[in-house]
Amino acid sequence: MALASITIDGRKITAQVGQTILEAAQAAGIDIPTLCHHPALEPRGTCRLCLVEIEGQRALQTACTYNVADGMVVHTESENVVSARKSVLQMLLSERNHFCMYCQLSGDCELQSLAYRYGLDSWLYPRAYVPMPVDASREHFVMDHSRCILCRRCIRACKELVGNYTLGMGGRSIDSMIVADLGVPFGDSSCISCGTCLQVCPTGALMDRKSAYRGIEEDVERVKSTCAACSVGCGIELITRDNQLLRIEGDWDAGVNKGVLCVVGRFEPLFDIRRRVLTPLMRRDGKMEQVTWEEALDAVADGFKQMDAPSLAALASPRVTSETLSRFAGLFNRLDARSVATLKPVPSFLAEAEGSLVLLDEADLFLVVGADLAVDHQVAGIAVRRGVRNRGARLVLIGEGQNEMADLAYRQFKLDEIEQAIALAQDAQTPVVIYGSAAGSALPALREALEDEAQFLGLVPGSNARGALAVGLSGSFEPDGVKGAFVLAADDEVDETLLNKLDEAEFIVAQVSYFGPLVQRADVVLPTTIWAEKSGTFINTEGRVQTLNAALRPPTGVKEDQEILQALADRLAD
Amino acid sequence: MAKKITIATDWLDTCSGCHMSLLDIDERIVELIKHVEITSSPITDLKHPPEEGVDIGILTGAVSNTHQLAVARQMRERCKLLISMGDCAVFGGICTMRNFFGKEDVLRRGYVETESTDEEGAVPRSDELGKLLDQVMAVNQVVKVDVHIPGCPPPADAIWYAVTELLAGRTPVLTGENLTYE
Numbered sequence: 001m002a003l004a005s006i007t008i009d010g011r012k013i014t015a016q017v018g019q020t021i022l023e024a025a026q027a028a029g030i031d032i033p034t035l036c037h038h039p040a041l042e043p044r045g046t047c048r049l050c051l052v053e054i055e056g057q058r059a060l061q062t063a064c065t066y067n068v069a070d071g072m073v074v075h076t077e078s079e080n081v082v083s084a085r086k087s088v089l090q091m092l093l094s095e096r097n098h099f100c101m102y103c104q105l106s107g108d109c110e111l112q113s114l115a116y117r118y119g120l121d122s123w124l125y126p127r128a129y130v131p132m133p134v135d136a137s138r139e140h141f142v143m144d145h146s147r148c149i150l151c152r153r154c155i156r157a158c159k160e161l162v163g164n165y166t167l168g169m170g171g172r173s174i175d176s177m178i179v180a181d182l183g184v185p186f187g188d189s190s191c192i193s194c195g196t197c198l199q200v201c202p203t204g205a206l207m208d209r210k211s212a213y214r215g216i217e218e219d220v221e222r223v224k225s226t227c228a229a230c231s232v233g234c235g236i237e238l239i240t241r242d243n244q245l246l247r248i249e250g251d252w253d254a255g256v257n258k259g260v261l262c263v264v265g266r267f268e269p270l271f272d273i274r275r276r277v278l279t280p281l282m283r284r285d286g287k288m289e290q291v292t293w294e295e296a297l298d299a300v301a302d303g304f305k306q307m308d309a310p311s312l313a314a315l316a317s318p319r320v321t322s323e324t325l326s327r328f329a330g331l332f333n334r335l336d337a338r339s340v341a342t343l344k345p346v347p348s349f350l351a352e353a354e355g356s357l358v359l360l361d362e363a364d365l366f367l368v369v370g371a372d373l374a375v376d377h378q379v380a381g382i383a384v385r386r387g388v389r390n391r392g393a394r395l396v397l398i399g400e401g402q403n404e405m406a407d408l409a410y411r412q413f414k415l416d417e418i419e420q421a422i423a424l425a426q427d428a429q430t431p432v433v434i435y436g437s438a439a440g441s442a443l444p445a446l447r448e449a450l451e452d453e454a455q456f457l458g459l460v461p462g463s464n465a466r467g468a469l470a471v472g473l474s475g476s477f478e479p480d481g482v483k484g485a486f487v488l489a490a491d492d493e494v495d496e497t498l499l500n501k502l503d504e505a506e507f508i509v510a511q512v513s514y515f516g517p518l519v520q521r522a523d524v525v526l527p528t529t530i531w532a533e534k535s536g537t538f539i540n541t542e543g544r545v546q547t548l549n550a551a552l553r554p555p556t557g558v559k560e561d562q563e564i565l566q567a568l569a570d571r572l573a574d
Numbered sequence: 575m576a577k578k579i580t581i582a583t584d585w586l587d588t589c590s591g592c593h594m595s596l597l598d599i600d601e602r603i604v605e606l607i608k609h610v611e612i613t614s615s616p617i618t619d620l621k622h623p624p625e626e627g628v629d630i631g632i633l634t635g636a637v638s639n640t641h642q643l644a645v646a647r648q649m650r651e652r653c654k655l656l657i658s659m660g661d662c663a664v665f666g667g668i669c670t671m672r673n674f675f676g677k678e679d680v681l682r683r684g685y686v687e688t689e690s691t692d693e694e695g696a697v698p699r700s701d702e703l704g705k706l707l708d709q710v711m712a713v714n715q716v717v718k719v720d721v722h723i724p725g726c727p728p729p730a731d732a733i734w735y736a737v738t739e740l741l742a743g744r745t746p747v748l749t750g751e752n753l754t755y756e
């Protein structure tokens with residue numbers, strides 16, 4: 001790569017041709033202030049905070065957009081530069097409501113921190129006090145326009161990272177506003193509530209309903225982990241304070257999602273209103289009673305000892321770690337249980353991991369079959385949105401029912417029109433077939449026609465379904481003749497039809513986190529951790545092993561999955 | 575003994591928290607009064623700065639009505655150096671929330687519609703009282719200010735720092751923890 005020799009603040013630096021001044025300075029450890037700039041977004045140069053003086057140039061230039069050239073001499077904190085930055089800050093502060101004392105982001109606000117950096121102790125310009133709307137029409141986060149500095153990070157995130165193009169600029173001059181679609185309330189817009197804009201907003205304009213005012217960066221802890229919402233397995237950061245989950249952010253360094261999350265992963269865990277089971281419970285004379293761990297575990301061991309192994313079924317959720325699943329399978333296989341299976345069956349054509357999510361950012365045609373990527377595996381759907389809207393890739397849907405991605409689709413075909421879909425894929429350069437659990441009937445034809453021409457990506461149901469398959473847990477549960485059942489559901493929802501299959505069982509043990517239909521049917525309830533309290537690994541749909549790190553301590557009275565299984569194994573071995 | 579530096583303080587549209595922060599310099603006030611004389615303040619017997627003037631005037635709170643405007647102007651006339659202290663004095667602060675409404679609406683809400691007001695509630699219109707200005711303003715929008723100490727309230731240390739710098743004959747420049755907007 002060609003090199004350029006430049007001087008920044010008197011320091012000789014070797015930069016790469018094509019780098020911006022900002023990139024070259026950052027690489028050399030020279031701090032140029034920025035505001036509209038964000039490392040995950042394309043530089044835009046709107047805020048003018050990164051202005052620098054380049055010798056020989058008539059005007060100051062924005063370091064985030066100006067490329068280095070050999071021999072360039074740059075000053076980043078000269079008198080001219082500092083005075084220009086201060087006046088930019090003064091203008092930004094003069095427009096809307098930038099009173100810090102009642103703003104939820106005070107302490108973490110990038111505008112505030114720049115005002116501190118440049119020692120602003122008063123404002124130069126009178127303010128207009130134009131009333132600004134607060135848009136609270138979305139369930140999970142709120143937009144307070146009066147805190148907005150129009151830096152357009154949210155617009156760029158919506159476009160570049162999510163491919164959704166919901167956000168844009170409306171109005172001119174003093175009337176400029178961030179708008180959704182053609183100026184509708186956010187809640188009525190095409191917004192998919194992925195919250196990427198929330199994560200990049202530098203001021204208090206975008207507000208998380210759950211974490212606002214509950215602690216600034218220096219009060220909180222951050223733990224990197226893996227999202228347990230689906231088998232994409234996005235990298236996340238759990239932000240906690242005093243053992244409370246405040247919010248979830250996307251991990252910019254995670255290969256799978258590069259910071260982007262969906263509504264299910266980012267917000268839904270915070271909005272979970274299920275009641276936690278906090279002590280072991282046992283049914284006595286038809287009534288659920290609180291018991292000690294000793295009593296509960298003894299009752300489970302006694303119950304299973306009285307039963308023939310062939311009448312015992314053991315079912316585990318694919319929302320627990322591979323390590324737990326391995327211990328679970330080991331325990332019940334040793335007992336020769338009739339069925340040892342998962343709560344979410346995986347169709348046989350999805351049993352082997354195939355393809356990589358990276359393909360989605362390279363494809364020029366997406367052939368989606370048996371999956372609705374606006375509902376499940378949404379971050380894969382977001383990659384498809386990016387492809388369609390940012391790169392001009394085509395989306396072709398195959399399936400009978402309604403698909404929420406239909407708006408983006410180039411064509412939508414029924415099963416009996418599959419030949420037309422195949423023809424489109426054959427014309428493409430880098431087609432990817434994305435198949436989900438409902439793809440069974442279409443897949444053989446697609447494989448036959450496109451085996452050599454397309455890449456295939458399978459999206460398995462169940463967050464750690466691959467971890468379950470790896471230890472031999474399939475979905476084949478045989479209910480006939482089952483007298484006893486052990487259901488490790490943890491924080492997973494248990495399907496009602498599956499519960500109905502356990503109707504004939506006389507003795508049901510539930511290892512769960514929340515009250516619900518399973519607890520209502522159980523004879524013994526063993527309270528266990530939720531996903532944010534677990535450490536271990538998940539295997540995602542691509543077969544990638546990913547790490548979960550516990551961000552929360554379990555409540556008193558609740559034991560970890562493996563501790564419970566171990567205690568049970570000890571008792572059953574006696 | 576050298577003549578003491580004279581300081582007068584007053585409050586305008588304010589919650590009085592800034593004066594509380596001034597008191598939060600705690601026992602350092604004993605050291606301070608060796609060097610300064612506080613001629614008047616809202617929390618002492620004498621309320622108005624003396625006619626012969628003071629060296630330093632300190633104003634807290636925003637300028638909201640004609641009375642506060644007069645107080646601010648009198649302080650400016652009677653002090654050599656004026657300090658604007660706290661977010662309301664410096665920026666307008668939380669008091670400016672009423673700038674989004676007409677002043678008659680604000681008065682009606684405050685004196686007539688308040689939940690604790692009975693049907694006799696009425697806006698006081700006496701000539702003795704200051705009249706609301708159309709807009710709440712920062713002190714530097716009505717008179718020249720020499721030193722700003724923002725903060726809601728400013729930390730006692732920032733106030734101590736500013737005053738001791740002035741006593742040493744230097745212009746205070748707030749940095750680090752002393753410069754805060756909250």
